[in-house]
Amino acid sequence: MELRKPPPVRRLTPGAKVTPQPGPAAPQAPPAFGPHAPANGAVNGHAPASFVTARRTQRPPVPTVDRMQVEELSIAYGSKLAVKSVSLPIRQGEVLALIGPSGCGKTTLLRSLNRLTELTKTASLTGRITLDGLDISTLEPTALRRRVTMVFQQPNPFPMSVFDNIAYVLREQAKRRPRRAALRSSVEDALARAGLLDEVADNLDHPALRLSGGQQQRLCIARALAAQPEVLLLDEPCSALDPQSTKVIEDLVVKLREEVAVVIVTHNLQQAHRIADHVAFMYLGELVEYASAGALFATPREQRTKDYVSGAFG
Amino acid sequence: MDEEFLEDEDTGLSQDQRAELGLGALVCLVVLVLLAMLAFIFQEAWASFSHNGLHWFGPGGNADQQIQAIFTSGDLKQTPKFLLHAWPMIWSTILTTVGSVVISFVCSLFVAVFLVEFAPGWLKRILEPVVRLLASVPSVIYGLIGVLVLVPFIGNHLVSEKAQASVTPVISLNGYSLLAALVILSVMISPIMIAIFSEGLRSVPRGWLEGSLALGVNRWRTFWNIAVRTARPALIAGTVLATARALGESVMLSMVGGSTAFAPNPADGLIFFVEPSRGLAATILHNTDELNSPPMRHTLFAIAAVLLFSSAALSLAGWAAKQPMKRYFNVGGTAA
Amino acid sequence: MSSGVLTGSRDPLPTPAGASPPERRGAADSSASWRLTDRIGLGFAWFLGLLFCAITLAIVAFLAVQGIRYLRPELLWTNPQVGFNQNETGGFLDPIIGTFLVAGIAIGIAGPVGVGVAVWLSEYGRPTALARVVESTVEMLAGAPSVVLALFGILLFDSKVLGFLSETTSDGVVFGKSFFAAGAMLSLVALPLVVSTVREGLQAIPNHVREASYAVGKSKTATIRRVLLPAARPSVITGHMLGIGHVIGDTAIIVLLLGDTQTLQGVGNVPLWGILRGTGSTLTSYVFDNAPTGDLNQPNKAYAAAFVLLVIILILNVLVDVFGRRSRELRWS
Numbered sequence: 008m009e010l011r012k013p014p015p016v017r018r019l020t021p022g023a024k025v026t027p028q029p030g031p032a033a034p035q036a037p038p039a040f041g042p043h044a045p046a047n048g049a050v051n052g053h054a055p056a057s058f059v060t061a062r063r064t065q066r067p068p069v070p071t072v073d074r075m076q077v078e079e080l081s082i083a084y085g086s087k088l089a090v091k092s093v094s095l096p097i098r099q100g101e102v103l104a105l106i107g108p109s110g111c112g113k114t115t116l117l118r119s120l121n122r123l124t125e126l127t128k129t130a131s132l133t134g135r136i137t138l139d140g141l142d143i144s145t146l147e148p149t150a151l152r153r154r155v156t157m158v159f160q161q162p163n164p165f166p167m168s169v170f171d172n173i174a175y176v177l178r179e180q181a182k183r184r185p186r187r188a189a190l191r192s193s194v195e196d197a198l199a200r201a202g203l204l205d206e207v208a209d210n211l212d213h214p215a216l217r218l219s220g221g222q223q224q225r226l227c228i229a230r231a232l233a234a235q236p237e238v239l240l241l242d243e244p245c246s247a248l249d250p251q252s253t254k255v256i257e258d259l260v261v262k263l264r265e266e267v268a269v270v271i272v273t274h275n276l277q278q279a280h281r282i283a284d285h286v287a288f289m290y291l292g293e294l295v296e297y298a299s300a301g302a303l304f305a306t307p308r309e310q311r312t313k314d315y316v317s318g319a320f321g
Numbered sequence: 322m323d324e325e326f327l328e329d330e331d332t333g334l335s336q337d338q339r340a341e342l343g344l345g346a347l348v349c350l351v352v353l354v355l356l357a358m359l360a361f362i363f364q365e366a367w368a369s370f371s372h373n374g375l376h377w378f379g380p381g382g383n384a385d386q387q388i389q390a391i392f393t394s395g396d397l398k399q400t401p402k403f404l405l406h407a408w409p410m411i412w413s414t415i416l417t418t419v420g421s422v423v424i425s426f427v428c429s430l431f432v433a434v435f436l437v438e439f440a441p442g443w444l445k446r447i448l449e450p451v452v453r454l455l456a457s458v459p460s461v462i463y464g465l466i467g468v469l470v471l472v473p474f475i476g477n478h479l480v481s482e483k484a485q486a487s488v489t490p491v492i493s494l495n496g497y498s499l500l501a502a503l504v505i506l507s508v509m510i511s512p513i514m515i516a517i518f519s520e521g522l523r524s525v526p527r528g529w530l531e532g533s534l535a536l537g538v539n540r541w542r543t544f545w546n547i548a549v550r551t552a553r554p555a556l557i558a559g560t561v562l563a564t565a566r567a568l569g570e571s572v573m574l575s576m577v578g579g580s581t582a583f584a585p586n587p588a589d590g591l592i593f594f595v596e597p598s599r600g601l602a603a604t605i606l607h608n609t610d611e612l613n614s615p616p617m618r619h620t621l622f623a624i625a626a627v628l629l630f631s632s633a634a635l636s637l638a639g640w641a642a643k644q645p646m647k648r649y650f651n652v653g654g655t656a657a
Numbered sequence: 658m659s660s661g662v663l664t665g666s667r668d669p670l671p672t673p674a675g676a677s678p679p680e681r682r683g684a685a686d687s688s689a690s691w692r693l694t695d696r697i698g699l700g701f702a703w704f705l706g707l708l709f710c711a712i713t714l715a716i717v718a719f720l721a722v723q724g725i726r727y728l729r730p731e732l733l734w735t736n737p738q739v740g741f742n743q744n745e746t747g748g749f750l751d752p753i754i755g756t757f758l759v760a761g762i763a764i765g766i767a768g769p770v771g772v773g774v775a776v777w778l779s780e781y782g783r784p785t786a787l788a789r790v791v792e793s794t795v796e797m798l799a800g801a802p803s804v805v806l807a808l809f810g811i812l813l814f815d816s817k818v819l820g821f822l823s824e825t826t827s828d829g830v831v832f833g834k835s836f837f838a839a840g841a842m843l844s845l846v847a848l849p850l851v852v853s854t855v856r857e858g859l860q861a862i863p864n865h866v867r868e869a870s871y872a873v874g875k876s877k878t879a880t881i882r883r884v885l886l887p888a889a890r891p892s893v894i895t896g897h898m899l900g901i902g903h904v905i906g907d908t909a910i911i912v913l914l915l916g917d918t919q920t921l922q923g924v925g926n927v928p929l930w931g932i933l934r935g936t937g938s939t940l941t942s943y944v945f946d947n948a949p950t951g952d953l954n955q956p957n958k959a960y961a962a963a964f965v966l967l968v969i970i971l972i973l974n975v976l977v978d979v980f981g982r983r984s985r986e987l988r989w990s
Binding site: 335336337340341344345347349350353354355358361362365373397428431432434435436439440444447448450451453454455457458459460461462464465466469470508511515541542545561562565566567569570571572575576601605606609612621623625628629632633635636 | 691695698699700701702703705706709710712713716719720770773774776777778783787790791793794795796797798799800801802803804805806808809811812813845848878879881902903905906907908909912913941944945948949952956959960963966967970971973975977978
Binding site: 121123126149150151152153156157159161163165166175176179180214227230231234245 | 465526528529531532533534536537538539546547550551601648
């Protein structure tokens with residue numbers, strides 16, 4: 008039975024504890040720039056956005072590895088350009104947030120990373136996207152989508168049990184249909200990585216559609232992780248969820264960044280501030296500014312970014 | 322001023338209550354009609370069942386001769402005869418119904434999948450109204466085509482002289498056959514299945530299909546594993562409806578199946594397909610001229626009772642099959 | 658590793674007028690990469706889809722060709738006569754009239770009753786046990802074979818009570834076969850279709866429409882009559898037409914309950930009532946009788962009549978499509 012055994016989780020800091028450490032009681036004097044700049048206080052004479060004083064999710068620093076590279080990507084639906092000449096790096100070890108008002112092309116950009124834009128007949132693309140150095144247009148879409156998986160805005164668990172939802176991916180990958188006992192460890196591993204195992208462990212045959220919204224979304228994340236991807240794409244995963252579930256998923260995302268490269272699209276600026284390491288602000292299809300999260304929110308360089316981050320439009 | 326709102330002083334009932342009672346009475350009337358039908362039919366059928374007991378359903382003797390004897394005994398001078406072993410006709414009904422439903426299910430499922438997901442746009446737009454049109458073609462027209470095209474074809478090309486000679490004393494192989502019945506019945510019930518299956522497949526939420534594609538599963542397997550699996554209630558509903566149609570089909574089968582109550586034996590080999598047969602519903606149609614003979618009447622009503630019971634059991638089976646699926650998703654009860 | 662600040666502040670690509678940037682698709686999800694079983698499955702689906710088209714085309718073309726070959730206009734307005742060969746036996750005017758008569762009676766009963774039952778199921782439906790019984794009844798009627806309904810009709814109309822609906826001979830024997838008898842049983846065929854279509858149409862109307870009507874003080878009856886039924890009109894019409902379609906195509910009930918006389922044989926002297934009490938035939942029984950397996954065995958006439966029948970059904974289908982589309986265009990939110 009040729010079932011791919013789950014490889015050991017590729018943590019970048021082998022000895023590091025996985026659970027986020029509770030930080031010091033109050034933020035120490037931080038550096039002015041960099042991922043951990045809390046940016047309270049005016050720098051360069053600009054007043055920062057009001058939520059910037061809030062605490063960002065604590066995280067141990069991790070080294071990063073380049074996974075994907077977007078080069079001069081333009082996407083058009085018919086004759087209308089949705090994404091204009093965007094270039095971005097995507098790295099394992101960090102969370103990249105795509106922010107911007109509605110219709111600015113961030114979801115289109117995200118969907119092009121796993122070639123879901125091809126499902127729309129009128130879509131066309133120029134530019135290059137590479138995964139580990141390989142142009143993704145030369146890969147089989149199904150193979151690509153196992154390495155770059157996506158979680159959608161509306162939780163969409165399949166109408167099966169929790170076990171079958173995750174086993175679905177594993178069964179599709181295996182050459183011959185594996186038995187349930189063999190799949191159990193992989194399923195539980197995926198559920199553990201998604202932080203859902205404790206809540207469903209007593210009955211893995213529970214119908215997935217009967218879980219709460221937050222649990223369903225974590226199930227979708229577990230399902231995406233079961234494929235052992237290198238990149239995890241999240242399309243506004245918390246927009247349909249309540250604040251508690253949102254917090255749980257945000258903590259999960261921060262934890263996962265060590266194992267996979269995470270790209271998250273969000274229209275919630277506070278969320279981006281909490282969890283992202285790098286932020287790309289898009290407006291009307293252009294990449295307006297790309298910077299580390301602290302820098303972009305505290306000291307945005309472009310006027311448009313300043314306006315968006317401070318709430319002048321959105 | 323909306324005068325409908327005023328209460329009727331005499332009866333004390335508002336117009337709303339009167340309307341509800343009136344409609345309730347109408348609805349009860351409909352239920353009563355069905356109950357009356359069940360009662361009358363089973364009452365008329367009882368004589369035939371009581372004379373034969375369970376052997377009514379068994380084999381034994383030539384069913385045609387038995388029916389003939391029943392008819393002639395209707396003359397007032399004779400004691401009525403009820404002897405009937407209806408197995409040949411039951412077997413024929415089972416063969417045609419099960420055979421055509423199985424063939425049609427497989428083909429209709431693939432055609433529905435093709436229609437909903439893989440057909441090019443222009444073909445989709447043509448096929449949808451075509452399926453609906455085919456579903457409404459009367460069975461007598463299917464029978465006409467069968468009798469004027471398929472039956473001569475089978476009789477002339479598929480039946481050899483040798484085969485004819487081998488069965489001559491018992492039956493004649495002239496093209497009116499099980500094969501003709503199966504082919505035409507399958508074509509006749511396919512549009513029903515295709516229409517209901519397509520509707521079910523189309524109502525699968527796109528989010529599920531997209532989610533499966535985004536996990537790296539190819540289009541065929543995505544559609545098959547998610548959409549077809551989710552549409553199982555529609556598959557059941559379509560199958561039940563088509564089976565009911567096949568079960569009760571009298572006109573077309575009487576035109577192409579042959580008029581002998583013969584039970585084709587699969588052990589005979591290929592000749593099995595070209596042997597004639599006649600099912601329960603077709604038997605009723607065949608003998609309607611003889612309804613004024615009382616024993617014949619009881620016998621035909623007995624056959625009708627068996628048909629009615631089967632279609633009721635079928636509906637029940639369909640309902641029961643849908644129950645376990647309700648656990649995993651909301652099963653809409655509306656499809657047919 | 659420090660993160661460089663990459664801005665995308667170059668000039669945006671000039672939006673081409675009407676033309677899209679050069680398309681570059683990579684290895685698309687062609688089926689060449691799938692497993693063998695998947696490819697076989699897809700091939701099978703294509704094969705059966707095209708086979709289905711071919712069979713449909715063959716049936717329609719064959720009937721059209723044969724029908725046009727044998728259909729002469731005078732067939733449509735002459736009556737069947739006794740004759741020796743197919744040139745002398747006349748046309749099928751009476752069967753056409755018979756078809757319309759029988760459809761009229763059937764939908765005349767099934768239409769109002771069906772709408773009433775649908776309204777009760779959708780808007781009232783109390784007690785729930787009765788509602789479930791009614792639903793099962795309608796489902797059973799839908800699944801009942803038409804021969805069985807025909808036999809029931811024979812039982813009903815043979816009785817003296819209903820003798821006025823058909824011919825009664827001088828010694829009190831009720832003939833029991835007439836347009837009334839056939840029409841009444843055919844209404845049972847049409848009823849489930851009307852009920853399910855109208856019910857779906859009513860249930861598709863969102864609740865806020867009803868609430869809006871109650872909020873301005875209308876009673877439930879008025880709401881149903883003035884708001885809901887007019888809104889469900891496309892479904893009502895569709896249901897009626899589907900019912901008519903089924904009724905027109907039925908043969909078993911006609912053969913058993915219409916007396917099978919080639920021409921309309923009225924009973925008594927009252928104009929319409931006499932005809933309805935009498936016997937006749939419809940296009941379906943005409944085709945049945947003229948097929949090689951029937952008594953008359955005139956295949957040419959059978960083709961012609963079948964063609965006419967098919968054209969009527971085609972027109973009905975087109976009308977159902979048109980009204981169905983109109984009901985889909987009705988947007989509530």
